[in-house]
Structures are given as structure tokens and as C-alpha cells.
Amino acid sequence: MSPMPAEKSAYALARYSRSADSIRESLEWVKTHDSAKFLESFYFQYGHASIADLGHVGICWEGISELAATEVEDEPLWDGQAKSTRYQDFAKLGFVTPPEFDEAEAERYRQAGRALLAAYERLHALKFEELTGSLPRPEGMKPDAYERNLKARAFDVARYALFFGIPTNVGQVTSIRTLEKQIRRLKASEFAEIREVGGEAATAVAEAPACLWHESVGGPVAPTLAKYVDPDPxxxxxxxxxxxxxxxxxxxxxxxxxxxxxxxxxxxxxxxxxxxxxxxxxxxxxxxxxxxxxxxxxxxxxxxxxxxxxxxxxxxxxxxxxxxxxxxxxxxxxxxxxxxxxxxxxxxxxxxxxxxxxxLGYALPAAFTQGPIRETYQAAMAAALRQYRNLPQPAAQYLLPFxxxxxxxxxxxxxxxxxxxxxxxxxxxxxxxxxxxxxxxxxxxxxxxxxxxxxxxxxxxxxxxxxx
Ligand SMILES: Cc1cc2nc3c(=O)[nH]c(=O)nc-3n(C[C@H](O)[C@H](O)[C@H](O)COP(=O)(O)OP(=O)(O)OC[C@H]3O[C@@H](n4cnc5c(N)ncnc54)[C@H](O)[C@@H]3O)c2cc1C
Incomplete structure (x- = not known):
């Protein structure tokens, strides 16, 4: 079957299981009949949740905080990928400021966030320098591969100074059923940002997709679903x-x-x-x-x-x-x-x-070698802890370093x-x-x-x- 709007695919496959028609005939039927009506009676009224498993939806959450991404990903039936902290430099992207803070709190948070990102950059530079000094490029390894590998190693150390407020991108493919549960869960979050992105996802699936592979599949993604996405408290x-x-x-x-x-x-x-x-x-x-x-x-x-x-x-x-x-x-x-x-x-x-x-304190692995690397990290963590204690819960958690x-x-x-x-x-x-x-x-x-x-x-x- 070629890609089609998720609700059409759910309708076609559900009908397929309930009629003698071939899939070609089922698709012809779906083209001329209202899938919303079908889903409303079978999915929502009779509770045949497995029907919604038959339509899959791709969503990308862009620029959400790492805290929100963790909640987005908290689904056992979820398929997706998030931005790698190993191959991407997070220093230049700024960070998400939780809307719960008043102006003074937001300013303290921003200062603390900037300090952590400065430590992240310094840790990366120091570790990269240390690694290039101790691990010479083997003969036969291309210089760009050597540099990429050691930079990734250095990011593995620097990432300890990244924090929950940094932005990330998450791409996911889920069934309508999982997406619906996910949206209802996100909308009941204690964090305003997470409630907001849950709401945005509900709106997005009711509309035509923002990214089209082909004009012919440009109809609303899952308009019926979008009616049943109240917060699940x-x-x-x-x-x-x-x-x-x-x-x-x-x-x-x-x-x-x-x-x-x-x-x-x-x-x-x-x-x-x-x-x-x-x-x-x-x-x-x-x-x-x-x-x-x-x-x-x-x-x-x-x-x-x-x-x-x-x-x-x-x-x-x-x-x-x-x-x-x-x-x-x-x-x-x-x-x-x-x-x-x-x-x-x-x-x-x-x-x-x-x-x-x-x-429970923070990790101090051996990779933080004695000298400027360990000192930079410990100073950054001590400063973040002081600021964290000065900010109201739960939004203070955005400042928690990795x-x-x-x-x-x-x-x-x-x-x-x-x-x-x-x-x-x-x-x-x-x-x-x-x-x-x-x-x-x-x-x-x-x-x-x-x-x-x-x-x-x-x-x-x-x-x-x-x-x-
Ligand atoms: C070195 C390394 C680098 C990584 N880099 C990144 C990265 O940059 N970005 C990123 O987002 N992630 C990254 N990951 C995480 C990776 O993408 C997987 O999400 C993670 O390893 C979980 O693995 P899994 O899905 O195979 O296993 P599990 O979720 O533990 O599942 C175990 C097995 O169950 C089956 N299974 C479970 N759920 C499903 C399902 N829905 N459909 C089909 N089969 C299923 C599969 O057979 C699977 O192999 C990285 C992982 C490693 C090891």
C-alpha cells in the first residue's frame, strides 16, 4: 500500500478484517466513504482500540527541551530517534526557559544555563586536546575520521554539563492509538512546556501535514483522533x-x-x-x-x-x-x-x-582527569547546584545537568x-x-x-x- 493518511489506512485495514473484499477493493471503498464516521463508531464507541493501531503517524518535535523529550519518549510502543549528544554540538543552540519562572527567576536560570554551556564548551576543548595528545592517529586512519572519533569521545565527557533545558529534536513514528495516549499523558504533565507541546501535537494531527512527500497524501493526518485527546489525569x-x-x-x-x-x-x-x-x-x-x-x-x-x-x-x-x-x-x-x-x-x-x-549528588567518572578538566566540571556542578536550590520546583529541574x-x-x-x-x-x-x-x-x-x-x-x- 502506498503511504496514505493514517486514519484512511486504519479504516482500510479494519474493514479488510471484517469483509470478504480484497485490499484493493477495501481501498476503493475507503476512498468514497467517510473514515471519521467509521472510526467514531468502532474505535470510540465500541472501544476497538486495535483499529487505531493500523494507522501510523510521523511527528517531529523540534526545539523541545531535553526534559520534554524524555517525557515524549516514555512510551513502550514508541519508535523514534533523538538528536545525538555525541555528534552534535549543543553549545550554540541556546536553551528552553520554563514558562513557570517569573522574570527574576528566569534571569537567574539563564545565567546558570549560560555558565553550564560555557563549561560544556571548555570541557569539550580540554578533553579533545588531552585525547589528541595521548592517542596519536594510527597509520591508515584518515585525519577526518580520527578527528570525528576523538571529538565524539570529548562530547561524551562534555555532555555531563548539558542540562534538561537544552533543546533537542525528536522524530517518532507511532500508531494513532499510541499517539493518542501519548498526547493525553503529555497534556496532564506538571510542566507547562510539556502540556503545551502535547496540545500542539493534537492540533498538528488534526491539520494537513506540514511536510509532504507527495501532494496526493496531503489531507488531514488524523482528524478524528484529535477530538479525543483530553488530558489524562x-x-x-x-x-x-x-x-x-x-x-x-x-x-x-x-x-x-x-x-x-x-x-x-x-x-x-x-x-x-x-x-x-x-x-x-x-x-x-x-x-x-x-x-x-x-x-x-x-x-x-x-x-x-x-x-x-x-x-x-x-x-x-x-x-x-x-x-x-x-x-x-x-x-x-x-x-x-x-x-x-x-x-x-x-x-x-x-x-x-x-x-x-x-x-543523590553527581557522577565523577575517571574520564574527568585530575587538573583543569575535573576542576572545570566540579566548579560548574557546584554553581549549578547553588542556582538549582534557588529556583522553585518543579521548573528548577530544567537546570539539572546530565x-x-x-x-x-x-x-x-x-x-x-x-x-x-x-x-x-x-x-x-x-x-x-x-x-x-x-x-x-x-x-x-x-x-x-x-x-x-x-x-x-x-x-x-x-x-x-x-x-x-
Ligand atoms: C552506540 C549507540 C548509539 C545510539 N545513538 C542514538 C542516537 O543518536 N539517537 C537515538 O535516538 N538513539 C540512539 N541510540 C539508541 C537506539 O536507537 C535504540 O533506541 C536503543 O538502543 C534501544 O534499542 P532497541 O530498540 O533495539 O531495543 P529495545 O527497545 O530494548 O527492544 C529490544 C528488542 O525488542 C524488539 N522491539 C522492541 N520494541 C519494538 C518495536 N516497537 N518494534 C519492533 N521491535 C521492537 C526489537 O527486536 C528490539 O531489538 C543509540 C544506541 C547505541 C547502542
Whole structure:
């Protein structure tokens, strides 16, 4: 089938499954009948959501903040690509100022943002100089390839000073069904920019496409969908309710949050305990193990109370929230935001996160060698932290550098551990997530040595700085 507007394709394929016509005949039918009417009755009235899976839409989000991009990408059934921090220089692009700030706050934020970008540029120049000094160009490697590789290596270090406010571009292809959920989720965000881009996407799909391959497919992209994209408040309301419940009911935490990057594997023995721990994970700053151990010995009444609080705001058509989804293996990972941006892209797993903050400190990998490189970075992080604390939440999070640590939960089966650990530990990857991917294998080896043995992961000490 040639490209056609998404709703026409959904109509044609849905009709195809319900009639004796060939696809050619179905397409002829669709050309002369109203797809909006069909979708309204079958998709929206009878809830045949799989019909909307049959029409795909391409959308590019341009100039949105990295914070917004992370939320855009938070879809397991999403296909897309974002601008690379390794091959593009982010110093000249300015940054997004959150609309929540008043003039004085915006000015403080802009000053702090400019300082971080200056550190980014300096770190890149210093690291590039260091690398060219220590890694001479091998014979047979073209000078431009050599320079490109080392520049990419230097960007891997400089990126720790990039922050959530920097602009990026994301191109995605999704089904209408996923897009609809995505827009409803974005419109309920606590961040004004994200609500705004969710609204823009809803408007864009109701109109003719801005970018045409051919005039013949220039009709409105998905006009019917655009009517059903109200904000979906369930996740935000449940999170608020659970947060309050956790504050009032959880015992004081004996655990001091650790600032070191770490990977801890837990194998949940009981689904109910895992769900309760997962519901509380995103609304506290506690490690998953602590919550799991608390939920395992809590009374059944208390566990049910947590579930009831989470479900209180669920409307008739709302799916269960993400923490209700499971995985045989649960990895609780403290990592820098930059590494999370990369690992977040894995879709065959359930991912949860805690609030972004500066509370877990920041990464200081060996690539920040003693001397001007380390000093530039540490001074930039200390200054960003001071300014961050001076700005109101949640918009202050736009100032969080990619070097800041956060706590993230990844639940998956063995096949995805094998996939991530092998792919992400490879020499072409960034050293931050390579280390995590390697530790995932080591954690698995503690409980399932025979399975861990099957993972062909590359240890972090095997390196080839001139390979990209
Ligand atoms: C060295 C390196 C550089 C990268 N650079 C960039 C970059 O510049 N920009 C960028 O945006 N990303 C970049 N990425 C991320 C990359 O594009 C993938 O998003 C990421 O690696 C997740 O991989 P995946 O989709 O194969 O795996 P997962 O999402 O973990 O999925 C595992 C497997 O499940 C299957 N699967 C899951 N979802 C689907 C689906 N919707 N359709 C079909 N099959 C599916 C596939 O078989 C897939 O291989 C980079 C990754 C690496 C390793």
C-alpha cells in the first residue's frame, strides 16, 4: 500500500478484517466513504482500540527541551530517534526557559544555563586536546575520521554539563492509538512546556501535514483522533495520593541515599509485594529493596490500602498504571541523567523513576582527569547546584545537568537483560551506561550464574577509543 493518511489506512485495514473484499477493493471503498464516521463508531464507541493501531503517524518535535523529550519518549510502543549528544554540538543552540519562572527567576536560570554551556564548551576543548595528545592517529586512519572519533569521545565527557533545558529534536513514528495516549499523558504533565507541546501535537494531527512527500497524501493526518485527546489525569492524581499516603504511613527510612552510581538486582517473589513496592517507589526517594522488604512484612490490609489509593482516581477506560506491570528481574539503578536518557530508550521492559533532583549528588567518572578538566566540571556542578536550590520546583529541574544522579527502576525478563547488557556494554557505547550494563550481568551472576554466563557482555576495561 502506498503511504496514505493514517486514519484512511486504519479504516482500510479494519474493514479488510471484517469483509470478504480484497485490499484493493477495501481501498476503493475507503476512498468514497467517510473514515471519521467509521472510526467514531468502532474505535470510540465500541472501544476497538486495535483499529487505531493500523494507522501510523510521523511527528517531529523540534526545539523541545531535553526534559520534554524524555517525557515524549516514555512510551513502550514508541519508535523514534533523538538528536545525538555525541555528534552534535549543543553549545550554540541556546536553551528552553520554563514558562513557570517569573522574570527574576528566569534571569537567574539563564545565567546558570549560560555558565553550564560555557563549561560544556571548555570541557569539550580540554578533553579533545588531552585525547589528541595521548592517542596519536594510527597509520591508515584518515585525519577526518580520527578527528570525528576523538571529538565524539570529548562530547561524551562534555555532555555531563548539558542540562534538561537544552533543546533537542525528536522524530517518532507511532500508531494513532499510541499517539493518542501519548498526547493525553503529555497534556496532564506538571510542566507547562510539556502540556503545551502535547496540545500542539493534537492540533498538528488534526491539520494537513506540514511536510509532504507527495501532494496526493496531503489531507488531514488524523482528524478524528484529535477530538479525543483530553488530558489524562489518572497518573498524576494517583501519584499525588500515593505521595501523601507514603508520607503519613511509611516508617522513617533507615537508609541514607547513596550517591555512588550503583545497580542492585531484586527478584520479586510475590507479585502483590512487587506492585505495592513499585507504586511507592516513584513517590519516595527510597531504594526498591527497602520498599519491597517493608511491603513483604506489612499486613495484607496495609498492602491493599496502597493499591486502593492508586486506583481511587482510575476512570472506566484507564489502563492500570505502569507500577502494576512486572518483570522477573528488577534493577534499581542510581545513574547520571545522561545514562538514563540512553537506557530509557529500551522498550521491552518496565521503567519507573523517582523525582529528578540533585539529592543523590553527581557522577565523577575517571574520564574527568585530575587538573583543569575535573576542576572545570566540579566548579560548574557546584554553581549549578547553588542556582538549582534557588529556583522553585518543579521548573528548577530544567537546570539539572546530565551529570546529576537519579534513581530509576528497570523491570525485565532474562532476554532483555541479555539484550541490554550485551548491546550497551560494547566498546562503541558511552562509558557511563557501559558500566551499568556490565554491572547488570554481575548482579545477575549472583543469583543465576548459569544464565549470566550466556551474556556476552564486554567488560568496561576493554576499550577502543578510536572506534565509533
Ligand atoms: C552506540 C549507540 C548509539 C545510539 N545513538 C542514538 C542516537 O543518536 N539517537 C537515538 O535516538 N538513539 C540512539 N541510540 C539508541 C537506539 O536507537 C535504540 O533506541 C536503543 O538502543 C534501544 O534499542 P532497541 O530498540 O533495539 O531495543 P529495545 O527497545 O530494548 O527492544 C529490544 C528488542 O525488542 C524488539 N522491539 C522492541 N520494541 C519494538 C518495536 N516497537 N518494534 C519492533 N521491535 C521492537 C526489537 O527486536 C528490539 O531489538 C543509540 C544506541 C547505541 C547502542
Amino acid at each position: 489518572h497518573a498524576a492524581t494517583a501519584s499525588k495520593d500515593l505521595r501523601q499516603w507514603a508520607r503519613e504511613n511509611l516508617p522513617a527510612s533507615p537508609v541514607v541515599p547513596y550517591a555512588e552510581a550503583s545497580v542492585e538486582l531484586v527478584r520479586p517473589a510475590a507479585a502483590m509485594v512487587d506492585i505495592v513496592a513499585s507504586l511507592l517507589y516513584g513517590v519516595t526517594a527510597r531504594p526498591y529493596r527497602e520498599l519491597y522488604e517493608w511491603a513483604a512484612v506489612a499486613s495484607a490490609a496495609l498492602r491493599n490500602e496502597v493499591i486502593d489509593v492508586a486506583l481511587r482516581s482510575r476512570a472506566r477506560y484507564d489502563e492500570l498504571l505502569k507500577p502494576f506491570r512486572g518483570g522477573q528481574y528488577v534493577f534499581d539503578i542510581v545513574m547520571d541523567i545522561g545514562a538514563y536518557r540512553d537506557l530509557h530508550r529500551h522498550r521491552r521492559c518496565v521503567q519507573l523513576r523517582q523525582d529528578y533532583s540533585f539529592e 551529570g546529576a544522579h537519579g534513581r530509576f527502576l528497570f523491570k525485565m525478563d532474562f532476554a532483555e537483560i541479555e539484550y541490554i547488557s550485551k548491546l550497551r556494554s560494547g566498546v562503541k557505547g558511552h562509558f557511563s551506561y557501559r558500566d551499568i550494563a556490565w554491572k547488570m550481568k554481575l548482579e545477575l551472576a549472583k543469583v543465576e550464574p548459569d544464565l549470566a554466563r550466556l551474556i556476552a557482555a564486554t567488560p568496561p576495561w576493554e576499550d577502543d577509543p578510536l572506534t565509533r
